[in-house]
Amino acid sequence: MAWSFRAVATLAVMLLAPVALAQDRVAQTNAVQAPAAATAPQEFSSAQTHEIENIVKNYLVQHPEVLQEVMEALDKRQKEADAEKARTTIKDNKATIFNSSHQVVLGNPQGNVTMVEFFDYNCAFCKRALPDMLDLIKTDPDLKFVLKEFPVLGPGSLEAAHVAVAARMQDSSGKKYMEFHQKLLGARGPADKVRALAVAKDVGFDMARLEKDMNSDEVKTSIEENMKLADVLGVNGTPSYVVGNEVVVGAVGVDELRAKIKNERKQ
DSSP: OOOOHHHHHHHHHHHHHHHHHHHHHHHHHHHHHOTTTOSSOOOOOHHHHHHHHHHHHHHHHHOTHHHHHHHHHHHHHHHHHHHHHHHHHHHHTHHHHHHOSSSEEEEOTTOSEEEEEEEOTTOHHHHHHHHHHHHHHHHOTTEEEEEEEOOOSOHHHHHHHHHHHHHHHHOTTSHHHHHHHHHHHHSSSOOOHHHHHHHHHHHTOOHHHHHHHTTSHHHHHHHHHHHHHHHHHTOOSSSEEEETTEEEESOOOHHHHHHHHHHHHHO
16 A cells, blocks of 8 residues: 555554543643642653553554554545535535536436536546446436536647637537547547647538637636636546536546446435
């Protein structure tokens, strides 16, 4: 297991907590026995502290599985805290996440479950996850699938996102956008303005209007909204999904995504 500095520091605090607790108990006992003299907390001597630390160390050496148990408990606690934070954040931003006017809607717009994907056209994992989205839309007639451009992989990604939003502005049905999206995300090589415009032309968009719309307030607003949402949700990588009151990070596969949808329908 690879431990981060934060994890090791937290572990150290947890393991030394008994020492602090013992010190506190000594201070309380001294306060009861001699209240007049207990003007400051009493501490162990250097020798006593050293002895306690050796006891803890020797115990851990003899029972190293305790470290694994502590880290698992810490990881579980952190995941629970993250999940609770996500639930609150999604509730507070529900309208913007699921029903913004600045987003692409695929599948069934009136579906009984909505899945949102934050993606980047230069993300290799997003390319890998593209068939998952297509499979879900094809096999689930009651799924509303929302795409949100989240261009975090450099200037080329931002340029491609500008073209994509402008393409969405021309296609309220989402059909031509879907073709554009598949061709650009599924293509080899880096995505940028030149590549995105070439794909848009191939799909049949009005190029004069597209190049004009690329610099519109709508494009700027759409991307800024997505970036702010990702920030409050704690999303810092792609692909990331939101379904129900849960954030799902990474290309987890169609089976897990389908399970999340199924679970949401049970709520």
